[in-house]
Amino acid sequence: MAMMRTAIALILLCMLGTPLAAQVKFPTRPVVMVVPFPPGGGTDTGSRFLAQKLSERWKQTVIVENRPGAAGNIGLEYASKAKPDGYTIMMGNIGTQSINPSLYKNLAYNPDTAFQPIALVAELPLVAVVTPSLNVKTVGELIALAKAQPGDLTYGTSGSGSAMHLAAALFEDGAGVTLTHVPYKGGGPAIQDVIGGHIKMSFATILETSGHLKSNRLRAVAVTSAKRSPAMPDLPTVAETGLPGFDSISWIGLLAPAGTPKDIVDQIAADTKWAIEETDLGEKLIKQGATPLFLGPAAFADLIAKDRTRYGKVIVEKNIVAE
Numbered sequence: 001m002a003m004m005r006t007a008i009a010l011i012l013l014c015m016l017g018t019p020l021a022a023q024v025k026f027p028t029r030p031v032v033m034v035v036p037f038p039p040g041g042g043t044d045t046g047s048r049f050l051a052q053k054l055s056e057r058w059k060q061t062v063i064v065e066n067r068p069g070a071a072g073n074i075g076l077e078y079a080s081k082a083k084p085d086g087y088t089i090m091m092g093n094i095g096t097q098s099i100n101p102s103l104y105k106n107l108a109y110n111p112d113t114a115f116q117p118i119a120l121v122a123e124l125p126l127v128a129v130v131t132p133s134l135n136v137k138t139v140g141e142l143i144a145l146a147k148a149q150p151g152d153l154t155y156g157t158s159g160s161g162s163a164m165h166l167a168a169a170l171f172e173d174g175a176g177v178t179l180t181h182v183p184y185k186g187g188g189p190a191i192q193d194v195i196g197g198h199i200k201m202s203f204a205t206i207l208e209t210s211g212h213l214k215s216n217r218l219r220a221v222a223v224t225s226a227k228r229s230p231a232m233p234d235l236p237t238v239a240e241t242g243l244p245g246f247d248s249i250s251w252i253g254l255l256a257p258a259g260t261p262k263d264i265v266d267q268i269a270a271d272t273k274w275a276i277e278e279t280d281l282g283e284k285l286i287k288q289g290a291t292p293l294f295l296g297p298a299a300f301a302d303l304i305a306k307d308r309t310r311y312g313k314v315i316v317e318k319n320i321v322a323e
Contacts, residue, residue: 026086026264030061033254034082034090036075038068042124042207042290046252047091049284050121053275054268071159071322072096073107080109084259086268089118094163094250098307102315103161103322115255117304118265119272120295122285124250125225126167127209128238129218130201131194139222139242142201146177154180154199156190160323164190166311167203167224167248169318174243183323194218205250206231206289224248231289252290253300269296 031054035047044066051062067075076096082088092115101111128142136142146153157164160183172179182199184190187208193199195217203224210231212218222238223229226247238246254272256265273294275281282292295303314320 026267027058027060029087030063031058031086032063032065032082032088034075034079034088035064035066036068036072036079036090036092036096037066039066042205042250042288043091043093043252045207045288046122046285046290049281049288050091050254050272050275053279053281054271057271057274071100071104071161073100073104076100076114077108079255080114080257082257084116084257084261086256086260086264088257089268090115090255091121091252092255093124093252094307094311097253097255097304099161099163099166099311099315101308102312103320113258116258116260116265117297117300118254118256119269119297120251120253120293120300120303121272121276122252122290122292123225124205124207124252124290125223125229126164126203126249127206127213127223127232127235128171128201128203128221129191129194129209129213130221131197131199132216132219133197134200134219136221137219139236139238142221143175143177143242146175146179150178151180153177153201154182155201155203156182156184156193156199157202158187158190159183159185161315161320162187163248163250164203165320166314169314169320170246170248171203171238171243173314174246191218203248210289225291229289229291230286231291251293251303253295253304265297
């Protein structure tokens, strides 16, 4: 009888242990990283760099899937409906997560509940650039010219309500000046018209402007981040050269559909932190004009909420509407 009880106990122990032994660490198959923009931009480039590192870490392919359209809203709708199991994640940015909810009134997803923030990957500082024929080299000179010629200075952006547009709006408020907004269908065409002298200036990403700055087809005045960009360390910030406290940038970060298990979210966050801080990902991002910066799920959620409140206020006060 004693031997039988022992045998039964061993069988039960094995049965109880089977589920634990059978568990396999995430992921066990390819992961899709949705990018709600076309290939080639800052969000897409950063996504591909990170996808490569996560693929190496996980020994599974991370597939970058571009779902562009409607200022990122098409990709967000698609990602919001994905199964919340970690196998579909998304690279959002300040526009999709903190600006669009105030700019678009009838989104096909609930911006408050559709996503679980995973990790901030990088900040994307903007650069105030002017056409070379403009007699401006510093923020102080730019403000003085704008005050002397109210409304005469034109600036181009990638569209109404874009990060470029809102940075300029904050600059106007901080400096007490009036500029004239010229929206384009993308940052590239806006920069080309600054180069051509058709408009006077822009607030654009380093990725979009670096080549033109090196060839002297544009002149950089300052970066819009709170600290100098590691990609352009000799260029001062707007804050240190004319408007103390000024800080208006873009950023990129990973999110998952709401309901994704916490342990999977935490693992993706930890592996993203590893990629940023312990591989050459940071160097690659800096070369593209980004500033590598990891924030975990809670801190990233706080950043999204803070920027949403900040830019929502600007959108209302300036009566900015999506085109």
